[in-house]
Amino acid sequence: MYISDYFFQFYQINKHDIIDHFVTKICNNSADVIDGSIFVAIKGYSNNGINFIEDAINNGAKTIIYDDTNYIEPSYKDINLIYVKSAKVELARLLKWYYQFYPKSKIIGITGTNGKTTTSSIVYESLKTINKKVLWVGTGGIKSSINKIEKVIESTNTTPDIVKIYRYIYKNYYDYVIMEVSSQGIAEGRVLGINFNVVTLTNITQDHLDYHNTMDNYAFTKARIAFNLTEEDFLIVNNDANYASLFENASLAKLKTYNSGLKSNKCTITGKIIDKSFENMKIAIWKNKECFEIVTKLIGNFNLDNILAAYLILDSLGVNKETIIKCIEDFKPVAGRMNYFDLNVNNKHINVIVDYAHTPDGIRQVIQYFKEFTTNKIIVVVGCGGNRDKDKRHKIGNIATELADEVYFTEDNSRNEDVNEIISQIISTTNQKNYKIITNRQLAIERAISNSNENDTILILGKGAERYIVSENIINFSDIEYVKSLNNKNE
Template sequence: MQLQKLLSALPFYSTNQDIKNIDINGIKMDNREIEKGDMFVCIKGFTVDGHSFAKQAAQSGAVAIVSEKPLDVSPAITIIVPDTTKALAILATEFYHHPTHNFPLIGITGTNGKTTTTYLLEEIFKAHGKKTGLIGTIQMKIGDKVYGITNTTPDALHLQHNFHKMAREEVDIVMMEVSSHALDLGRVYGSDFDIAVFTNLSQDHLDYHKDMDDYLRAKTLLFTGLGNSYKNKKFAVLNVDDDHSKVIQNSTAQPVITYGIQTNADVMATNISFQLKNTTFTLKTPVGETTIRSNLIGTFNIYNMLAAASVAILRKVSLETIKYALEKIRGVDGRFEQVTAGQNFAVIVDYAHTPDSLENVLQTVKEFAKQRIFTIVGTGGDRDRTKRPLMAKVATKYSDLAILTSDNPRTEEPGAILQDMTNGLVDTNYTVIENRKEAIQYGINMAEAGDIVLIAGKGHETYQEINGVRYDFDDRIVAEEAIRQKGTN
């Protein structure tokens, strides 16, 4: 693409040379990936500043450097902008020809439920005969092809590249998780959302956001960004049982469809019945009602199904197809996933890593627990410290025994994290076992017939990060090995 055309997407910039007749072959934000004819955008990260690598990028063949300050990178042209992060999103969208104009885009934001809701929507739209795209915490998918992913919401450059790839492969609809970080950092700037979903808001990411009000402000950006379109109808889908939805509703000019259980809403669940293996409820919608018998367990999963059903109804999917898809899906990796190896007690692995999500899971476990509940849980290092004692408090409140252990300590001392968890803890029904494998083994060895062991915090993750190094570690594999070892003793 001609540099002049590419830069025409920016509202303001200044440059030190003539920009005519220069071709840009690609856009990069990592100087190690530069090829001849590329544009390099200097991004200030949390640990490194891309401006420090601009000269290396020019030496590697970059013909244009986008920067927030003048740089000596001759013979490359310097393009100076006020904010390179925002500029990267605009430039990437222009370079890839506004790919989200080629398909309906559904964004799901909230503290909990984003991943499950995207997978439910994928199942519904596949049953509706559509080719789907999905971007989320676990992976990216285009149709049945699966790709690895590092962030819940990729940076703007990779996001637009992925959207472009989806457009080339002619997907019919795309669902994506949208994190508060992505919204605040402008990663989704330039993405044309058709439906925005709000699941809920509870304490998380206060290592990044200064307080809960700032966290909520970031979430509203998805809804203020819906804008006005006379070509495509746009909608906001809100969980009306969460009080924060009132702020979200006031943040959008688009029509709102609500869902809930406790409060009167457009889409509701009634006649709810929980079992260890399934959940049954009546799905009431503006287009009729039907009975859902789902393999997904718990109230929180009913909310996820209501969110997905609300979106599907807006996209004119029949109630029969919604019912079929919701009843077909077996579950999502690491979300209330049961580990079975012939034992006479239940072992459940769940991603719950916030006080609210842990309480939701444990309340569900409490619904059908016939004997004791053992909860194995830790909290991550280099993250919000204020939620650590809250997690421990929730674990002891709902469990017969809470086994507090290491999660992903990252660069922190695991012992210091556990000390934060136990500070001020009044309940005494807990033990501390720093080694996560030993903690899981301990909980499973304690379990007897009818007991439930919940292993919380990591869910689908297949690693444990200690001192900046990722080691292979899967709660599900460790649990299954512990069950089998117990059976042979």
């Protein structure tokens, strides 16, 4: 494909008016450029792409696209320097043009404050089980399954940029691509131009207001993922979610809805927990006036919602009911999501849960779930991340101290902030006195366990499967591995 084809198609620029070349690659990172590449200079938070234009040209870029009006075009021989209104939009348009003749996969996008990882993982594992070629793009990395052989393509804790997403989607043909889609990813154009076939909203509760400022902005940003769905596509919405109607009215797609607790008989599917324990729960699901039961290793009210969402996604893809049920029953909890440890320390038995819950609603739901069937104390270990939404800190403090019997406030990726200042904000509005402050996370967990009694339940919240603490330095520490080590010491 030649650059002249692109500019004639979208801008009616004649090939004689530009320096034509065969397009070998589209890049937004100068280090990835090869001879014949197009380099799009994106202005980011810490770096501006125009500062890397010379590097890109030295590496072989033949066309440079930029939107920074402060950039003064030097005189380069045989190089196209093109100014556009939005480099991000142009990058998405270029990528869509470049990959237009590649085979198309069905693309499933899952968005929501909580539940994205578990819901997408259920769908991924289910499609893998029935031998589909599947790519999973999540905040925890990128992996694929072809002929049931799984390959970890990238292991990161950030959503990849749009160039990587397009490259991964089209590098190999996949039957299905499953993507966790964050609000920041939508706002920053990382999924711009991607044609989703199924979009799912799990829920919208307070998070990322440091980025979006208001809940309305946050919700509207998420709803943008549904705008381009067609009548042939599917939109799946949690009917209980805040802003559910915003999503339902944002698309022409076929609408499927779900809720838990039998709150409405107008939903496509609904479910209820009928038995629960630390290790599993039994749920009843109603669909088309038919009721069936599933015993799942997933626990928690929100995991019922995740199961219902995953069921509707798989149903929309044509997977039969019996297969869906078996896949859900076989599915093991995602690392760091409601992981249960039957701990024996100092001749006493303790129930320990490690979970990623880090929002007010997520923390409330975790504590309330265990309060419903445990008789002994519930002890919570939790903190709040630095350089993130400060408004949720006091809310988390209130929820934890009001619902739990004891709370240990501690470090949770304080980043560039003082952990003591973060904790002072967490406890600023609580009237309870049932908390302790131990900034060292390992020590806080250790004290929570040593001060507990037989059959108490300890909820270690906020970091899930993360293997490090980000403060002034990066400290290697895993909640999961530390809890496991305590059991090993007592075997």
